[in-house]
Amino acid sequence: MSPQIAFLGAGNMATAMINGLLASGFSPSQLRASDPSEAALSRLQSLGLSQLNTSPQHIFIDADLVVVAVKPQVAPEALAAIRDQIGPNTAILSIAAGIPIASLQAAVDPTVPVIRCMPNTPAMIGKGASGLFATAQASDAHRALAEQVTNAVGMTMWVPSEALLDAVTAVSGSGPAYFFALIESIIAAGVDLGLDQQTAVALTLQTAIGAAELAGRSELPISTLRENVTSPGGTTEQALLALQSHQFDEIITHAVQACAERARTLGEEFG
Ligand SMILES: NC(=O)c1ccc[n+]([C@@H]2O[C@H](COP(=O)([O-])OP(=O)(O)OC[C@H]3O[C@@H](n4cnc5c(N)ncnc54)[C@H](OP(=O)(O)O)[C@@H]3O)[C@@H](O)[C@H]2O)c1
Incomplete structure (x- = not known):
C-alpha cells in the first residue's frame, strides 16, 4: 500500500x-x-x-x-x-x-x-x-x-x-545566514568601489551561485579551485592575503563553533 x-x-x-x-x-x-x-x-x-x-x-x-x-x-x-x-x-x-x-x-x-x-x-x-x-x-x-x-x-x-545534529545546525541549518552575511559584505564593498547597487548585487549573487555550482560539479578539491584562480602576484592573492591577515579561518571556525554550542545548550533547555 x-x-x-x-x-x-x-x-x-x-x-x-x-x-x-x-x-x-x-x-x-x-x-x-x-x-x-x-x-x-x-x-x-x-x-x-x-x-x-x-x-x-x-x-x-x-x-x-x-x-x-x-x-x-x-x-x-x-x-x-x-x-x-x-x-x-x-x-x-x-x-x-x-x-x-x-x-x-x-x-x-x-x-x-x-x-x-x-x-x-x-x-x-x-x-x-x-x-x-x-x-x-x-x-x-x-x-x-x-x-x-x-x-x-x-x-x-x-x-x-543525535549529538552531531548540533554540528549540522552549525554548518547547514544556520549556514545560509553566514553566506547572506558574506554576500552583503561583498555587495557593500563593491558599492564602496563605485559600482551601483544593482550591478553589485547581480555580480555578487551570480558569483556565489557560480562558485557553489562549480565546486559541486568539479572533481577537483575546493582548495584546488581556489588555487586555480589565485595567480602568484595577482589580484585574488591580494584579497586572500587580506582575509588571512584578519584571521578569516579563525573567525569562521569561531562562528561555527559558537553556533554548535548554542544548539547544544538550547537542546538542554528544551530537553
Ligand atoms: N533550520 C532551519 O532553518 C529551519 C527552517 C525552517 C523551519 N525549521 C523548523 O521547522 C519547524 C516549522 O517551522 P515553520 O517555519 O514551518 O513554522 P510556521 O510557518 O510557523 O508553521 C507552524 C504551523 O504550526 C501550527 N501549529 C501551532 N500549534 C499547532 C498544533 N498544536 N498542531 C498543529 N499545528 C500547530 C501553526 O499555526 P499558528 O500559526 O496558528 O500557531 C503554524 O501554522 C520549526 O520547528 C522550525 O524549528 C527549521
Missing part, C-alpha cells in the same frame, strides 16, 4: 515539503495535515489535499510517518495531543529545531521510532540541505520515507549520532 504521511503543523516548512512530495510523484491522497490555521489548510486544499483538519482528530491514525512541523516550543505538547493516534507502524520525523528525541518520545511513547531532522531555509525553493538522525527503532522503510520527504526539498545527509 502507498505510504501515508501526516503533517502536524501546516506552516512554511510543511507546505514546502508537501509541494516537493507532490512534485516527486506522491498523490494528494497520501498526504494529510492538521493545523489550527484555516488559511494554512486552505493553501494545502488548493494543492489537492483533502485529509485536513483544524483539530488533530483522526488525521494521524495509520500514518506511516508523522512529520512534526510546528514551532519547537509547542512540539512536545502538540505531539502529546496525538499520542493515542500513533500506531505500532508509525514513525515520527521531527523538524522542530533543538527538540531532543527523548522529549519527543516522552510525549508519545519511548519505543516510537523517531527521526530527527535539521533542515535549512533554502528548502523553501527545493534547494535545502537536511541532516537526519534515526533511532535504532526506525526501520529501513521509515528511514527511506523520511528521506523522500527531505529529498523532496533538497538533499539529505545522515549523521550517526
Whole structure:
C-alpha cells in the first residue's frame, strides 16, 4: 500500500515539503495535515489535499510517518495531543529545531521510532540541505520515507549520532545566514568601489551561485579551485592575503563553533 504521511503543523516548512512530495510523484491522497490555521489548510486544499483538519482528530491514525512541523516550543505538547493516534507502524520525523528525541518520545511513547531532522531555509525553493538522525527503532522503510520527504526539498545527509545534529545546525541549518552575511559584505564593498547597487548585487549573487555550482560539479578539491584562480602576484592573492591577515579561518571556525554550542545548550533547555 502507498505510504501515508501526516503533517502536524501546516506552516512554511510543511507546505514546502508537501509541494516537493507532490512534485516527486506522491498523490494528494497520501498526504494529510492538521493545523489550527484555516488559511494554512486552505493553501494545502488548493494543492489537492483533502485529509485536513483544524483539530488533530483522526488525521494521524495509520500514518506511516508523522512529520512534526510546528514551532519547537509547542512540539512536545502538540505531539502529546496525538499520542493515542500513533500506531505500532508509525514513525515520527521531527523538524522542530533543538527538540531532543527523548522529549519527543516522552510525549508519545519511548519505543516510537523517531527521526530527527535539521533542515535549512533554502528548502523553501527545493534547494535545502537536511541532516537526519534515526533511532535504532526506525526501520529501513521509515528511514527511506523520511528521506523522500527531505529529498523532496533538497538533499539529505545522515549523521550517526543525535549529538552531531548540533554540528549540522552549525554548518547547514544556520549556514545560509553566514553566506547572506558574506554576500552583503561583498555587495557593500563593491558599492564602496563605485559600482551601483544593482550591478553589485547581480555580480555578487551570480558569483556565489557560480562558485557553489562549480565546486559541486568539479572533481577537483575546493582548495584546488581556489588555487586555480589565485595567480602568484595577482589580484585574488591580494584579497586572500587580506582575509588571512584578519584571521578569516579563525573567525569562521569561531562562528561555527559558537553556533554548535548554542544548539547544544538550547537542546538542554528544551530537553
Ligand atoms: N533550520 C532551519 O532553518 C529551519 C527552517 C525552517 C523551519 N525549521 C523548523 O521547522 C519547524 C516549522 O517551522 P515553520 O517555519 O514551518 O513554522 P510556521 O510557518 O510557523 O508553521 C507552524 C504551523 O504550526 C501550527 N501549529 C501551532 N500549534 C499547532 C498544533 N498544536 N498542531 C498543529 N499545528 C500547530 C501553526 O499555526 P499558528 O500559526 O496558528 O500557531 C503554524 O501554522 C520549526 O520547528 C522550525 O524549528 C527549521
